[in-house]
Amino acid sequence: MSVVDAASDLHRARIEEADRLERRQGWRRMMPDPWHFVLFPLSIVMVLPFAWMFVTSFMTDAEINQFPPAIVPHSLYLGGYQLVLGESDFPRWFLNTSFVAAVVVVSQLVMCSLAGYAFARIRFAGKRFILPLLLATALIPFQLTVIPTFLIFYKVHLINTLWSLIVPSLTSVFGIYLMSSFFQSFPKELEEAAQIDGCTRLGTFFRVVLPLARPALSALAIISFIYAWNDLFWPLIAITSTKLYTVQLGLTTFQGQHRTEWSAVMSGTVLSTAPVLLIFLIGQRRFVQALTGAVKG
Amino acid sequence: MAQAALSADNRAVERRRRLGDNLAGWGFAGPAILLILGLSFIPIGWSFLLSLTNSNLVSSGRFIGFDNYKALVHDPLLAKAFKNTVIFTALYLPAGLVGGLAVAMMLSRRIKMIGFYRTCFLVPFIAASAAEGLLMGFIFDPDFGIVNSVFQRVGIPRQGFIQSPGQALVVLAVVYFWTQFGFNVVIYMAALQEVPPDVIEAAEIDGASKWNVFRHVTLPTIRPVTYFLMVWGVIETFQFFDLVYTTTKGGPLNSTITLVLYIWELAFTFFTAGYGAAVAYVLFFASLFVIVVGLLYGRRRGLAV
Numbered sequence: 014m015s016v017v018d019a020a021s022d023l024h025r026a027r028i029e030e031a032d033r034l035e036r037r038q039g040w041r042r043m044m045p046d047p048w049h050f051v052l053f054p055l056s057i058v059m060v061l062p063f064a065w066m067f068v069t070s071f072m073t074d075a076e077i078n079q080f081p082p083a084i085v086p087h088s089l090y091l092g093g094y095q096l097v098l099g100e101s102d103f104p105r106w107f108l109n110t111s112f113v114a115a116v117v118v119v120s121q122l123v124m125c126s127l128a129g130y131a132f133a134r135i136r137f138a139g140k141r142f143i144l145p146l147l148l149a150t151a152l153i154p155f156q157l158t159v160i161p162t163f164l165i166f167y168k169v170h171l172i173n174t175l176w177s178l179i180v181p182s183l184t185s186v187f188g189i190y191l192m193s194s195f196f197q198s199f200p201k202e203l204e205e206a207a208q209i210d211g212c213t214r215l216g217t218f219f220r221v222v223l224p225l226a227r228p229a230l231s232a233l234a235i236i237s238f239i240y241a242w243n244d245l246f247w248p249l250i251a252i253t254s255t256k257l258y259t260v261q262l263g264l265t266t267f268q269g270q271h272r273t274e275w276s277a278v279m280s281g282t283v284l285s286t287a288p289v290l291l292i293f294l295i296g297q298r299r300f301v302q303a304l305t306g307a308v309k310g
Numbered sequence: 311m312a313q314a315a316l317s318a319d320n321r322a323v324e325r326r327r328r329l330g331d332n333l334a335g336w337g338f339a340g341p342a343i344l345l346i347l348g349l350s351f352i353p354i355g356w357s358f359l360l361s362l363t364n365s366n367l368v369s370s371g372r373f374i375g376f377d378n379y380k381a382l383v384h385d386p387l388l389a390k391a392f393k394n395t396v397i398f399t400a401l402y403l404p405a406g407l408v409g410g411l412a413v414a415m416m417l418s419r420r421i422k423m424i425g426f427y428r429t430c431f432l433v434p435f436i437a438a439s440a441a442e443g444l445l446m447g448f449i450f451d452p453d454f455g456i457v458n459s460v461f462q463r464v465g466i467p468r469q470g471f472i473q474s475p476g477q478a479l480v481v482l483a484v485v486y487f488w489t490q491f492g493f494n495v496v497i498y499m500a501a502l503q504e505v506p507p508d509v510i511e512a513a514e515i516d517g518a519s520k521w522n523v524f525r526h527v528t529l530p531t532i533r534p535v536t537y538f539l540m541v542w543g544v545i546e547t548f549q550f551f552d553l554v555y556t557t558t559k560g561g562p563l564n565s566t567i568t569l570v571l572y573i574w575e576l577a578f579t580f581f582t583a584g585y586g587a588a589v590a591y592v593l594f595f596a597s598l599f600v601i602v603v604g605l606l607y608g609r610r611r612g613l614a615v
Contacts, residue, residue, distance in 0.1 A: 027515050048416040049423075055413065056430035059488065063433060065456060066445050078454055128342035136328075137335020143343055150350040152601065154549050156570050157594045158353035160360060160367070160577045160587050165353070167368075181349055184342040214334045243438035245552045246570075250578055261440040265556055268444055275448060282441040293436045297429060304493070305500035 063286070070094070070279040077275045093276030094284075102255055103281060106263040111288075113175055113259065114241040117182045121237040122230055124184040129192025130218060134204070151186045155246065163250055177251040178259070182241055188233050191303055195229035196222070232303035235296040239289050260285040361587035367577060371584055378588035388589060390564055391572040392596070394479060398568065399547040401483035402490070407539055409487070410494025411532075417495070418502045428499075432492035439489060443556025446485045447472060472558050475565035482566055485553060490546070494539060501535035502528070541604050548597040569593045 069077055070093050072086040097103045131137065132144055162181065163172065171177045203225070207217040223230070245261045252258060258266070264285055267278050293300060361378055365371030382388050413431070417424055434442065449455050450471040458468045472478045505528055513523050551570040554560065560567035560575075573593065577586035 024512065024515065028511070046419065046421050048419065048421060052413065052416055052421070052423075052427050056427050059430045059491070060433055062442075062445055062449055062488075063437070065449065069448075124342045124345075128339035131335045131338035135331050135335040135338065137332045137339070140335065140339075143339075143347075147343065147346055150346055152545070152598075153350055153354065154545070154590075154594055154597060156549060156573050157357055157590045158350060159573075160583050160590065161353035161356035162349065163367075163578075164356070165349075180345075184345055186346060189339075189342060214330075218338075239436060243440070245438070245440040245555065246574075249555070250574070261438050261552075264440055264444060268447070268556065275454070278444060279448065282444050286437045286441050289436055289438065290433065293432070294429070297432070301428070301432075301496055304496060 066279050066282055066286075070276060070283045072276055074274055074276055090276065093274070093278075093280035096274065096277040097280045097284065101263075101267075101277075101281075102258065103260075103263060103284070105256060106258045106260045107284070109175060109257060110242055110259040110261075113178045114238050116179050117241040118234050118238050120179075120183040121185060121188050121233060125188030125233060126192045126223065126226060126230065127218070128184065128189045129194075130196050130222060132189065132193040133196035133199075134201075135214075147186050147189065159247070159250065166251060172251055173253050173257060175257060178241075178244075178248055181247065182237070185237065188237065191233055191306070192226070192229055194306065195226060199225070228299060229303070231296060232299040235292055235300050236303060238292055242289050357587045357590060360584055361591055363584040364582075365584040365587075366581045367583040368581075374584070378585045379592075381585065382588055382592060387564065387567065387572060388592075391567045391569045394565070394567055395548060395550065395569045398479060398483055398486070398550060399544060401480065402486050402547060403540065403543045406487055406490055406494050406543060407536065410491060410539070411498050411536075413491075413495050414498030414502055415528075417499055428492075428496065431495050434489045435492040437489075439552035440556050442485070442489055443553045446481075446553075447557045450481055450485075472566075473562055475563045478558050478562060478566045482554060482557065485557075486547075486550070489553070490543075497535060497539060498532065501532040505531045537604060541601050544600045544604070545597055548593060548600075569596075 068084075068086060071089050071091070072083065073090045073092065076083045076086060076090075132140065166172045166177045166180075171180065199222075203221055204217050207221045208214075212220065243261060244259070245265070248259045248262045249265075252262060255263075255266075264278075264281050267281050360371075362373055362375060363371035364374050364378075417427060421427075450457055452458060452468065452470050452473050455471065457471070462468055470477055471481050510523055510527055513527055514520075518526075549570055550568050551574070554566055554568055554571055555574075558566045560571050569589070570593070573586050573590050576589060577583045
């Protein structure tokens with residue numbers, strides 16, 4: 014014990030001395046950390062393509078097609094946006110995707126928090142067996158199940174409707190896991206108090222538990238929104254009529270139709286990327302917490 | 311006598327409580343469980359049955375035994391898709407892990423502007439791969455792309471990029487690195503927070519070099535996360551689709567055809583759903599094999615991943 018104390022005393026003394034040394038060399042603190050010289054250019058490179066996307070969406074095709082292209086547009090050209098918003102089905106695709114994403118988010122919040130709560134708090138038959146089974150399904154690649162999934166939706170006549178996009182995303186293993194680990198870290202006493210006061214389980218859940226689960230719920234909402242908004246593979250298979258396209262699906266047809274009209278294509282990508290970026294910037298902290306929390310757990 | 315009645319009473323209460331728990335548990339979790347298991351295990355079985363037929367997607371086809379599996383051994387396009395997927399993973403994954411760890415370590419130095427950096431790195435991860443594919447197809451366009459104009463300005467010959475069979479897969483790996491980088495950084499940053507700072511400090515004070523601290527303290531502590539990112543990376547690269555669909559669609563000359571793109575083509579453009587299902591099964595077992603080997607390797611190193 015005393016040896017440990019002495020060692021930690023020595024340790025502390027060394028740290029203090031190091032601190033003093035650092036304070037004496039105060040000018041060093043004025044210098045930026047040298048790693049900024051790596052990080053700053055790197056972070057600019059990361060977002061530069063998006064800046065270029067934004068700039069070119071305001072360029073005429075002549076400006077884009079000239080070689081080498083102009084870096085700054087000569088004037089604010091809105092033709093690309095006019096074409097996308099006025100002459101294509103893009104506004105409709107935007108509404109379709111918004112509808113799908115909204116239903117998916119609400120349903121994920123309800124179903125995942127209910128299921129997560131059950132797995133965290135309620136002892137029910139089969140729970141120990143079902144939880145690993147659920148987690149195992151996360152390892153199944155969608156490509157393995159996609160053909161029969163298409164056939165199932167085809168048989169129940171939901172193919173080529175927005176519901177075919179909604180139903181598979183109504184709930185998720187990730188969401189259940191996220192909510193369940195949140196509820197596990199949650200003091201039990203509040204719920205017990207509510208139950209003693211005569212609240213039913215459902216009442217306790219909605220009146221006591223859910224209001225306190227706001228951080229986890231907002232993380233889940235952000236992640237499921239981004240996922241629903243960005244998906245391409247399943248909409249590509251499930252939707253065939255142009256009017257029911259999602260934004261991402263519609264964009265891919267832009268490529269062929271407007272091969273030479275880059276300003277229109279770039280306007281489309283700007284408009285399709287804006288909602289996710291906005292939501293991400295608002296909820297970044299929660300997003301990162303959920304991402305890293307799920308991995309660590 | 312009184313005690314027996316009490317315990318019988320208790321047992322009744324206990325039984326009622328357990329029934330209530332079961333009802334509540336299944337009521338709360340049942341719909342989600344049924345939906346997830348139903349949309350996983352029914353298609354898995356169905357997929358296998360389908361792989362034993364010559365179904366053309368709309369009609370269920372005829373039972374042909376393992377002919378699909380026999381055929382896929384001699385399918386040159388499948389071999390190509392498999393090879394491309396493996397090369398793509400080999401190009402991306404080591405760079406993704408090393409780069410992610412390096413930047414995560416720079417960011418864990420209590421550096422300023424950490425929020426700004428993290429946001430910049432995460433933006434490509436958040437935006438849709440489809441939109442990013444279009445954007446990158448534009449940026450790497452051999453004729454009008456900004457990269458070639460920059461190359462020309464600094465005296466590098468213009469490249470074919472995604473229209474060149476020799477370069478397309480490499481360009482895609484670079485683009486994929488760009489989209490996944492932020493994820494790797496953020497996960498590694500969280501892992502690095504778990505490295506006990508006093509151990510590092512003690513090692514440093516005792517005269518360990520920075521490299522030795524990294525090699526013997528930091529790396530072993532974050533090894534489970536490295537395994538996680540490796541397994542995750544393999545799963546994701548084996549499912550690589552959106553970017554390749556929006557840039558090259560497998561071309562030029564099938565130089566970027568990947569497993570998932572091939573399955574999609576087989577089932578939904580050539581309508582050979584039975585054969586597509588067989589290929590999907592091969593893909594599944596290939597990625598499962600990598601995951602299991604990774605986990606076993608991790609366990610042999612004494613890790614509970």
